[in-house]
Amino acid sequence: MAKILIAFIVIAGATLYLLTKGGGDVTISGESHSVESHAPAAPAPAPAEK
Template sequence: MWKIVVAFIAFAALALFILTKSGGDIDLGGESHGISSSHEPAASEAASAAVATAVEAASMPASAASQ
């Protein structure tokens, strides 16, 4: 009986490892209801756009920034 439990734990650990390494979108937090769960990718796109703008501003020469 204990061998079945050990095999189940090993199989579950292997499955989680494979799914996380394959780039699957795994959320172990349970069911998520509401608007916030569907708008998270847009927030990351806005953040990356803000970073790109900040990098461009930082790389701009001082004479060009004052104009």
């Protein structure tokens, strides 16, 4: 059981290290619902008239 826990910690640490070195914006704070995290929605196209 201890070996599984140690392996999980090592793999999680290696994954976090690789993600941060890969240039990604990694945060451990959970979901971000701020204005900066989303681009504004594009306006819907006008319906075609017949």
